Amino acid sequence: MTDVASHQPRLALGPIAYYWPRARVQDFYTQISTAPVDIVYLGETVCSKRNELRLDDWLAIAETLTAAGKEVVLSTLALLEAESELIRLREICNNGRYRVEANDMGAVQLLRGQAFVVGHSVNVYNDRTLALLARQGLMRWVLPVELTAATLADMQRLRPSGIETEVVVYGRIPLAYSARCFTARARNLPKDDCHYCCIDYPDGLVLTTQDNQGFLVLNGIQTQSARTVNLLSELPRLRELQVESIRIQPQAEHTLDIIDVFHQCLIGEQTTSEASAALESFMPTGGCDGYWHGGAGMEKRYES
Amino acid sequence: MELVCPAGNLPSLKTAVDHGANAVYFGFRDDTNARHFAGLNFTPAKMAEGIEYARRHRVRVFLALNTYPQPDGFKRWQTAVDQAAELGVDALIAADPGVLEYASTHHPKLNLHLSVQGSATNYEALRFYHDLFGIKRAVLPRVLSMSQVRHTIENSPVEIEVFAFGSLCVMVEGRCILSSYATGRSPNTFGACSPASHVEWIETPNGLDTRLGGVLIQRHPKGENVGYPTLCKGTFRVGNNTYHAIEEPTSLNVMELLPELAAAGVKAIKIEGRQRSPVYVGQVTRIWRAALDAFERDPAHFTPRPEWTAELGKVSEGAQTTLGAYHRPWQ
Structure with a gap:
């Protein structure tokens, strides 16, 4: 049991899901270079029209982070439709230096034969799928966000040796992708003339129900949960399940504070119950953890 | 064909x-x-x-x-x-x-x-x-x-x-979990979107509310045609507008x-x-x-x-x- 007790997951920072101005992205990662995260995922995963940063810009950031001792992974689009998107995907997959996170089976196809990561938008729902991806070169997978702790436990028991598991522990939940841009729709703009308006919403645009409950977040072609998933109180369980890394998703404000909370709890400087009030105050629309427990994703079962 | x-x-x-x-x-x-x-x-x-x-x-x-x-x-x-x-x-x-x-x-x-x-x-x-x-x-x-x-x-x-x-489906199929976010059940895990078991029809003084997993999806004035509360086709509020924020039925x-x-x-x-x-x-x-x-x-x-x-x-x-x-x- 000593091994289990001492098992220490690494901290990972997911890609920025929103459209931030170039300078803001660069400043953000300058700060991240000294933050206590071990793995950093970089790149545009939502919309290929977003062009504040080009691949070269991302590679420059990757270089800085690598020099700062971070493991850098280049993330890719979740929804690939146009040839122009495939062309850019091939450039990323053939970068020759950094590991790549596939967020669509099309990317997996291009990465077969080299060591790659699959993100949470690739449907790895069972050990058979995990094993066959491992045979293609998969080295790490991220638990799909609607799966439960019980399924994770089964997957961990059955996973091929050498495969790392990552779990998203903090962030708004990606729920859907579409050909349609809901942010442009909200602004009454057609998608082909969207004015890149999602740059106005660094945390996405909240959609509420007619009785004023914050429900979803519109982030271009992606729909997210309004509530933030929070598995801080599950750290002991994540250790017990031998999860290699835990992922925090960037948000417009407080990302460094959030990283710090998880870091402090991981190294035992703070207990999760001590840290939980602070963490709660960083969430734009409150927290949830229903998926982890087998309920509706939006349910909140943890104590705060 | x-x-x-x-x-x-x-x-x-x-x-x-x-x-x-x-x-x-x-x-x-x-x-x-x-x-x-x-x-x-x-x-x-x-x-x-x-x-x-x-x-x-x-x-x-x-x-x-x-x-x-x-x-x-x-x-x-x-x-x-x-x-x-x-x-x-x-x-x-x-x-x-x-x-x-x-x-x-x-x-x-x-x-x-x-x-x-x-x-x-x-x-x-x-x-x-x-x-x-x-x-x-x-x-x-x-x-x-x-x-x-x-x-x-x-x-x-x-x-x-x-x-x-x-x-x-306005969302790409196989990767939409809006339904399980509200109900715990999605097409991927359960084989159904917006399952009937989680739908409530509630009469109000102004008409009929439909809820999915407790979430208000649609508010029908009296006499309006009542559709099934598929989550992505609901009427929601973004900013000051109330509309089919994702997709029309x-x-x-x-x-x-x-x-x-x-x-x-x-x-x-x-x-x-x-x-x-x-x-x-x-x-x-x-x-x-x-x-x-x-x-x-x-x-x-x-x-x-x-x-x-x-x-x-x-x-x-x-x-x-x-x-x-x-x-x-x-x-």
Whole structure:
């Protein structure tokens, strides 16, 4: 049991899901270079029209982070439709230096034969799928966000040796992708003339129900949960399940504070119950953890 | 082009066959397929009866096994694949890579189609499923524009089926979990979107509220037509506006694009609606059969007849239809 007790997951920072101005992205990662995260995922995963940063810009950031001792992974689009998107995907997959996170089976196809990561938008729902991806070169997978702790436990028991598991522990939940841009729709703009308006919403645009409950977040072609998933109180369980890394998703404000909370709890400087009030105050629309427990994703079962 | 029609039960299957389907698709009576609704679908015995009926009329039969098993349930999907092979269906429509692998290794003669739930929106993804499992056909998600469909087919290693008519998913299929966010059940895990078990209809002084998993999806003033509270078709508030923030309650109808779809090389067109009545299946199959026949007789002069459009409009969700993503001018 000593091994289990001492098992220490690494901290990972997911890609920025929103459209931030170039300078803001660069400043953000300058700060991240000294933050206590071990793995950093970089790149545009939502919309290929977003062009504040080009691949070269991302590679420059990757270089800085690598020099700062971070493991850098280049993330890719979740929804690939146009040839122009495939062309850019091939450039990323053939970068020759950094590991790549596939967020669509099309990317997996291009990465077969080299060591790659699959993100949470690739449907790895069972050990058979995990094993066959491992045979293609998969080295790490991220638990799909609607799966439960019980399924994770089964997957961990059955996973091929050498495969790392990552779990998203903090962030708004990606729920859907579409050909349609809901942010442009909200602004009454057609998608082909969207004015890149999602740059106005660094945390996405909240959609509420007619009785004023914050429900979803519109982030271009992606729909997210309004509530933030929070598995801080599950750290002991994540250790017990031998999860290699835990992922925090960037948000417009407080990302460094959030990283710090998880870091402090991981190294035992703070207990999760001590840290939980602070963490709660960083969430734009409150927290949830229903998926982890087998309920509706939006349910909140943890104590705060 | 092959006309592929839905069969939620034996009467629907028979009426689809009688009205001119080239193929019918159905599923087992559980969460192994994406229309897991109470009272719907087939027992193995009914399937055998359906297959016999279809065969007699030279209609092909596809079995949908298109949800994503988790480790503790995999055995049931495995058994379902074995049963499909034993029944001798013409193709298995699957989404999960684990299921596809099991089928391709244990039943190499079984034709495999990649379900729309497989979420393959580009030809690199299609190559993955073709290289690894030898799929013969894929159903494209309803998010591609006409030019993207054309380009995908030009580069695809497998034949392509597209949705032609019925309820419209505006999200890419297989990767939408809006439903489980509100209810705990999604198409991937449970085989149903916005499940009826989680719907509440609540009378208010002003009309009728519909809730899904407790979330207010729609508020109907008195006298307004009440639709099913599918999550993405609800009315929500963004900023100061209250509107269908994601999608209007419309149906897909691509009949006017038939010549373009044929020219692009589409091999089969699919009618959605295993959850609809046999009457619906009969009507829709008959009209699409007539349209396809008219197109094949005189491709150059094909246009949908007004009476077809009117009749299809009547059975459509929200009584309006759209070309969906196919008509997008942008990429």
